[in-house]
Amino acid sequence: MSAAAASADAPAKKSPKKLILGIVAVLVVLLLAGAAALVLLKKPAESDEEGAEEEEVAAVEHEAGKGKKGAKAGPPVFLPLDPFTVNLADKDAERYAQVGITLEVDTPEMAEQLKGYMPAIRNNVLMVLAHKTSVELLERAGKEKLAAEIMRESVRPMGIEIPDPDQAAAEEEEEAPKSSKKKKKKKKAPYNPVHQVHFSNFIIQ
Incomplete structure (x- = not known):
């Protein structure tokens, strides 16, 4: 058991x-x-x-x-302006310029929008040309500066203010001693729908 x-x-x-x-x-x-x-x-x-x-x-x-950069597929959009004939600011002799200008913009819609402001755009461009001398416009640097000024003035009627680089640099130099301790952030450049200014003809007489 x-x-x-x-x-x-x-x-x-x-x-x-x-x-x-x-x-x-x-x-x-x-x-x-x-x-x-x-x-x-x-x-x-x-x-x-x-x-x-x-x-x-x-x-x-x-x-x-x-949007802002305006990067897009396809060919660029060109907006030709009617030719300009204007007396120049030469003091020693009467000189005038005949200038053909074409604006390169980002979209066809923007080209149509600019057409609505064309009288104001032409006025601004004429004012810029009338303050130039033949000596300034004969130089390549003078033509490049003129193109930059036209680019700024062509969008001003739309309320877009593009700062002048020379003026902005001068203001920065003046403010440099005051802001040595505090570093200011650079302002972002406003969007400009006009990418380039092209001259189709440029005659000075």
Whole structure:
């Protein structure tokens, strides 16, 4: 009887250990399955986020193409102005200039908008030309300076004020001693829809 009782007690002692091992194995399997599920669920979420970011970047680039930088596909848009004939500011002799000007703008819509301001634009350009001398306009540097001034004056009727670089530099030099301790942030240049000023003809007599 004692031998039979011992043999009956032996399985009873072993069964709790097997039960614990089984529970541990099940827990391990469940943890592995949970980790695998998290990895699989995380990948589509990341790809969705990347896709959303790419769409957002594309949208920003698209807006930038239409916005301030004026970057766009296709040929540039040119707006030719009627030729200008104006007396120059020479004091020693009567000199005049005949100048053909074409504005390069960012969009056809902006070209149409500028046409609505054309009388004011022509007035501003004539005022700039009338203050030039033949000596100034015969030099390449003088023509480049004239183009920059026309670029500023052509958008002024629309309420766009483009600062004169020479004037801005002079003001910075004056303010330099005052602002030596505090560094001022440079003002962002306003958006100018006129990218270039092209001369189609340039005659001085």
